[in-house]
Amino acid sequence: MQLTSQNIITFLLSISLMLFFAKLLGELFNKIGQPAVVGEIVAGIILGPTVFGSLLPYAFNWLFPQNNEVKVALDGIVNLAVILLLLVSGLEVDLSVVMKEGKTAFLTGAMGIIVPFSLGFTAAYFFPNLLGIKDDSMKLAFALFMGIALSISALPVIVKTLMDLGIFKTEIGFIIVAAAMFNDIVGWLIFSVILGMIGVNNHGLNFQQTLIYLIAFTLFVLVIFRKIINKVLPWIQKNLNFPGGVLNFILILGFLSAAFTEYIGVHAIFGSFIMGIAIGDSVHIKEKTKEIIQQFITNIFAPLFFVSIGLTVNFITNFNFLIVAVILIFAFFGKVIGCGIGARFAGLNKNDSLAVGFGMNSRGAMEIILGILAFQYGLIHADVFVALVIMALITSVSSAPFMKYFLKERENLLNILSPNLILFTNFAGKNEVIGELVSLISKNLKLSTEKIYNEVIERENSIPTGIANYLAIPHARVDISKPAVAIALNKEGINFEASDGTLSRIIFLLLTPKNKNELQLKLLVDIVNKFKDKQKVEELLHSLNPADFISKLKQL
């Protein structure tokens, strides 16, 4: 069995089309302030049976055949894509921060399963007719299925959404990721029980075994193997061709780990994610290596996966309003309220808790995979399957705007940046640049230029604000209600007496409200934290325009 010449043509055309529409819709959604991943999922619905398949069924069946070698080859790529996406996401996770958020993550993750699972289980067990199920003998399996289908968050969608919003590496981001990981572990365990009940448990392990292997493996990788990697990496980078050697090393470990978790009955992506965390934690891993992997995978592989979700079914013909509405309402309430309560218990404020709730609300591939299996084994009808996919899409699509809404009030660095407040300057004098920044910011905020200028200069004269890695942060506390920042980029560099002796080439003017001491400190730390890696700061210096600068700063 291998691909014929005709298969290869179809295969290449379908991949090209998927990449093209993913990019097109991804960029369009970006332009309207949505994360690219939403555009990529929508691209799949357009390319799938719903739109393209309805309008041009012959062409659709030719390009995306359901029953031949091309489908299998695409399936292979899509599987690699999602495994690699989680590997890359893992590389970016800072384990120490996740540990710090442990309690919040645990409460959020646990409540994010208990509430939606209870809702789904109860509804399905006591009102099966509501969801179109007539056969009483399958009630228990069906109820478990509905419970879990409402509970499993989609780690890849969540991670990509957080990255697209630029908050992946923030406190909220880590809480969500850690909670989603916890949620997934539990979800997959129940998932494996259901697979056994509906007769597709072919990995030969029972629930206890899966649980024990999973915990043992996770601990082994994150505690022991992480240290081994940290020891082996310098040797690889020194003795093997760079970056080829380390690229291979990362991918091989990721694939092996994925194969193992798939083998013990948990999805492959969990293994590559865990291994990604263990590798990314090493201090020896170079930015260049990460960048090559990340750019290629997030731009080529990931879109293929997200597009593929929409290729599965026709969302119009299989649409049943009642079922969709019930599942959607239960899914939203269960997850947002469950996670929100968990986060609130752990001490987050109301807005942050809701942001976490909506962040956790994305459902995706797991629901669809589970749905396909349940559908094949006669546990659910096509309309329930479609409702699940629609629920997965709407929860994923709505996650970013809700999060943005609830995080808007949060005074973090990224929220107060504005392209209008960034300037490229040639002035070489400290006072001139501060003057420029103050006049820019005061024009924008309608404040008194002179007063602010004097405050900033006074502060600057008492202790110069040059930090390191080309950064300076002149600042003052003034009569404003919200913090504001203006940024100057200077190619030559200006002497702010930075501790490392560098001339400052990126100057943040930070103004904070008079009565909020701790906010000034927090924002100063936010900025300094962005400038830890000199090499990345040098890339910032090459920003083409203010928007480019902000997007680069978000990635730091």
Add this chain to the structure above:
Amino acid sequence: MQLTSQNIITFLLSISLMLFFAKLLGELFNKIGQPAVVGEIVAGIILGPTVFGSLLPYAFNWLFPQNNEVKVALDGIVNLAVILLLLVSGLEVDLSVVMKEGKTAFLTGAMGIIVPFSLGFTAAYFFPNLLGIKDDSMKLAFALFMGIALSISALPVIVKTLMDLGIFKTEIGFIIVAAAMFNDIVGWLIFSVILGMIGVNNHGLNFQQTLIYLIAFTLFVLVIFRKIINKVLPWIQKNLNFPGGVLNFILILGFLSAAFTEYIGVHAIFGSFIMGIAIGDSVHIKEKTKEIIQQFITNIFAPLFFVSIGLTVNFITNFNFLIVAVILIFAFFGKVIGCGIGARFAGLNKNDSLAVGFGMNSRGAMEIILGILAFQYGLIHADVFVALVIMALITSVSSAPFMKYFLKERENLLNILSPNLILFTNFAGKNEVIGELVSLISKNLKLSTEKIYNEVIERENSIPTGIANYLAIPHARVDISKPAVAIALNKEGINFEASDGTLSRIIFLLLTPKNKNELQLKLLVDIVNKFKDKQKVEELLHSLNPADFISKLKQL
């Protein structure tokens, strides 16, 4: 039809194993002076039916099943791999240089088909028994098959070998690539005729149509579309997310072009190669984009393709000494002598012509694909098939050592570099650094330190040798029989009065024989040409050790 959980486990394990052995053998072969690609092919033989499959047949059949979804999924990846490899190779081709070598490439490519084709055709037509063919009615098809099987060079293997040897971007490199492209166009055309004769012509085009479409498409892409790309690229880089937008653009165009050439009956890799050339020719394409694509593809995808070749057959049980010997001798003589004569006609000297001959000698995937089809359709027996694969491997494996041997005499920059003659220095004075370099080189070559030092300083005092981009080339013509070069790397920089005002941080001391004016000029130009791109030079400055410096310099 889609991958089961068990399929995914097998798929991941087989890819991991392929990557691991490819890297292991690739690095080992690198260490003994062979190009990595040879190691990757050998890795395939070890992993394939020959070694692993013989020793552990059960495990082998489990990991590399011949007849299920995993095989198809792997086939999909391998096809993408070779298409992407040729896309990347295309990006690196400098069209103007290839044009300049047009006549030599044409003569070499044409003779590289005529001679081996005649040998193969004659032997098969008049002595079919020798090759185990008894059925007279298939004589013509068989003779055509043998002719073409001896004639088609393996562009991917050739390109990778040239890259591994660091001569891809030299005059010889371009002659070989241009000739191989010409060779491939003609070879694939005849190939498509044979496919028609043995009944697998399923693209529905006859020979003339294929020919016309191919020429029209090639001209369209390289003449018109190339200009369109050059216009569109700046827009993409400005308006879309970078480097995501341009990465997608390159891959989509490559895949579409590959699909088109596959459709007209020429192999897909030809289309991606042509498109790669058209894209790479644009002045707007950024180094960073190229690097991300190149590193990921040459380190991850390409090894998967090269390993896959060896997975096809058992090379021991199907080994027939007589047939192997006949095919091997005809293949070597036909190709090396044919191409050698072509290159010699075009004016190359004897050693260079032989280097071109051996450079063109690599056979590979096309022979194997053609062989598989011919085998399936009963045109050849298993032993002829195995002989063809062995021929492909031995010609590929022997290409690099023979080329190295015949190019050894060639006095080019890369041949005279030696890790022993590179030093990392802290001296800040021009004379001190020159003194250091002279004493290093005179110790190595057993020359008089003082005499050389005076000659170099005298030249330096008349015209300073600082060039630009941190480069300086103090030089002299002295009493030696062969040119020599010593290199100093200096972090701070030394004033050699470079035209761009930079301090020189990489200092080449170049000594050439007194009687060879033009050689000194050639080597000076060779060095200066390597330092055209400031960003790449900055990477050179970060070399970890002399070997790393040489390997980075080779890539420039």
